[in-house]
Amino acid sequence: MSGRNTLLNLCEDVLAGIQLLCIFTASAALAILIVTFGWLVFGRYVLNVTPTWVEQLALMLICYIAFLGAAAGVREDTHLGVTLFRDALPIPLQKIIIVGIDFILAAFGAIMFFAGVELMKFGWDSFLPMLEIPESFRTLAITLCGFLILLHAGSRGLIRVLTFRTWTPTPQMLES
Numbered sequence: 686m687s688g689r690n691t692l693l694n695l696c697e698d699v700l701a702g703i704q705l706l707c708i709f710t711a712s713a714a715l716a717i718l719i720v721t722f723g724w725l726v727f728g729r730y731v732l733n734v735t736p737t738w739v740e741q742l743a744l745m746l747i748c749y750i751a752f753l754g755a756a757a758g759v760r761e762d763t764h765l766g767v768t769l770f771r772d773a774l775p776i777p778l779q780k781i782i783i784v785g786i787d788f789i790l791a792a793f794g795a796i797m798f799f800a801g802v803e804l805m806k807f808g809w810d811s812f813l814p815m816l817e818i819p820e821s822f823r824t825l826a827i828t829l830c831g832f833l834i835l836l837h838a839g840s841r842g843l844i845r846v847l848t849f850r851t852w853t854p855t856p857q858m859l860e861s
Contacts, residue, residue: 756833787842794834801828
C-alpha cells in the first residue's frame with residue numbers, strides 16, 4: 686500500500702508542477718501582452734507609427750492565457766459546476782458523480798486535443814499576418830489545453846477510483 690501512495694504522491698507532484706508551469710506561462714503571456722500594448726500606445730501616439738504586429742500577437746497571447754488558465758483551473762477543480770442535486774445525495778453517490786465528472790472532463794479534453802491536432806495540421810501552411818509564423822502556433826494553445834485537461838481530469842478521476850474507499854469529498858468541494 687505504501688508503494689501505491691508513493692506513486693500517487695509522485696503523480697500529484699508532477700501534475701502540480703505542470704499546473705505551476707501553466708500558470709507561469711499564462712502569467713508571462715499576460716505580462717508580454719501588457720508590454721506590447723504599451724508599445725502600441727507609445728508607437729501610435731508618441732512616435733506616430735503604429736506597430737501593426739501587436740494585434741496579431743495579442744490574439745495569440747490571449748489564446749494561451751485563456752487556454753492554459755483553463756487547464757490550470759481544471760487541475761485546481763475550479764471549473765463551473767451545478768452541485769445542488771449532487772450535494773443532496775449520500776456521500777457514496779456523490780463520490781460516484783464526482784468521479785464521473787472527472788472522466789467526462791477527461792473525455793472533453795481528449796476531444797479538444799484531437800480536434801486541436803487537426804486544426805494544427807490544417808493551419809500549418811497558412812501564416813499569421815504580420816507575425817509570419819504558422820497559424821498552428823495559435824491553435825497549439827487549444828491542443829495543449831485539451832491534453833492538459835485530459836491529463837489533469839483523467840489522472841484525478843483515476844486517483845479517486847484507486848483511493849475510493851479512503852477518499853471523501855472535502856467540504857470545499859461540496860460547496861463549489
